[in-house]
Amino acid sequence: MTEIIDGKAVASDIRTGLLDSIQTLTDAGTTPCLATVLMNDDPASATYVSMKHKDCKEVGIATRDIELDPETPAEELFDTIDDLNADPDVHGILVQMPLPDHVDEREVLRRIDPAKDVDGFHPENVGRLVAGNARYKPCTPHGVQKLLAAADVETEGADAVVVGRSNIVGKPMANLLIQKAEGGNATVTVCHSRTDDLAEKTRNADIVVAAAGVPEMVTGEMISEGTVVIDVGINRVETEDGSELVGDVDYDSVAEKASAITPVPGGVGPMTRAMLLWNTVKSAGDVADIDVDLP
Numbered sequence: 001m002t003e004i005i006d007g008k009a010v011a012s013d014i015r016t017g018l019l020d021s022i023q024t025l026t027d028a029g030t031t032p033c034l035a036t037v038l039m040n041d042d043p044a045s046a047t048y049v050s051m052k053h054k055d056c057k058e059v060g061i062a063t064r065d066i067e068l069d070p071e072t073p074a075e076e077l078f079d080t081i082d083d084l085n086a087d088p089d090v091h092g093i094l095v096q097m098p099l100p101d102h103v104d105e106r107e108v109l110r111r112i113d114p115a116k117d118v119d120g121f122h123p124e125n126v127g128r129l130v131a132g133n134a135r136y137k138p139c140t141p142h143g144v145q146k147l148l149a150a151a152d153v154e155t156e157g158a159d160a161v162v163v164g165r166s167n168i169v170g171k172p173m174a175n176l177l178i179q180k181a182e183g184g185n186a187t188v189t190v191c192h193s194r195t196d197d198l199a200e201k202t203r204n205a206d207i208v209v210a211a212a213g214v215p216e217m218v219t220g221e222m223i224s225e226g227t228v229v230i231d232v233g234i235n236r237v238e239t240e241d242g243s244e245l246v247g248d249v250d251y252d253s254v255a256e257k258a259s260a261i262t263p264v265p266g267g268v269g270p271m272t273r274a275m276l277l278w279n280t281v282k283s284a285g286d287v288a289d290i291d292v293d294l295p
């Protein structure tokens with residue numbers, strides 16, 4: 001029997017597990033607060049940001065919602081980030097990507113106070129993650145780690161293949177899986193668009209994390225019986241009746257062989273959002289110098 005790993009349920013447990021800490025912090029006068037900055041016209045980005053606000057409200061995390069016209073000069077965005085950095089009531093800052101072409105994304109990531117960088121994308125936080133001393137684990141790979149734990153998947157000694165080498169998912173995912181720590185200790189192969197014979201790599205894996213951004217590219221014939229398959233992809237594809245969301249995994253053919261698989265939607269997506277709340281609560285706990293319990 002293939003286990004369908006229910007990301008919605010695990011994310012809901014994480015949110016519930018944060019409630020006591022949010023209450024403790026709020027009672028102590030430090031209500032956790034996430035600020036988002038949206039500076040693009042992409043309707044999907046606007047939807048993601050509004051879902052993040054909804055999640056925060058549900059658990060008692062305060063929010064700031066800043067929208068800038070995509071034509072805004074970069075300096076104005078930097079001023080906005082500086083203001084949020086200086087604001088003691090803001091604990092997490094998320095600048096939604098992508099940014100307009102005239103804005104240098106790397107400069108933006110460097111501008112955010114690393115202590116408030118709940119995405120975990122600032123070079124200081126990337127360095128800490130690689131060094132095994134993470135402050136904020138990036139939300140999607142952290143969410144994958146939590147899903148694997150919830151499904152009782154042993155990473156220690158496992159052969160894991162990460163398909164995709166993005167800064168947001170592939171690279172930090174590989175780093176988390178090789179850490180000498182719980183949820184790590186795997187032997188990791190990172191595959192990408194130039195990988196020779198991808199199927200040979202995935203067929204020899206105990207765990208496959210698909211994060212290439214290519215619809216349904218991981219098929220059943222690339223997977224061996226009993227593999228755990230985590231699908232990070234969210235791709236909107238045209239259908240005869242309009243469009244639908246599919247992952248990077250061809251669900252039907254892979255589910256026939258996998259021992260466990262995440263669906264799209266309802267797998268990794270809800271976990272990414274839950275781990276953003278987690279990082280925001282961690283940040284508020286650090287500021288308040290209160291040792292909060294994190295699920």
Ligand code: GUN
Nearest residue numbers: 094095096097098119168
């Ligand atoms: N755009 C797509 N995913 C993300 C993310 O995880 N963080 C930010 N800041 N922007 C994104």
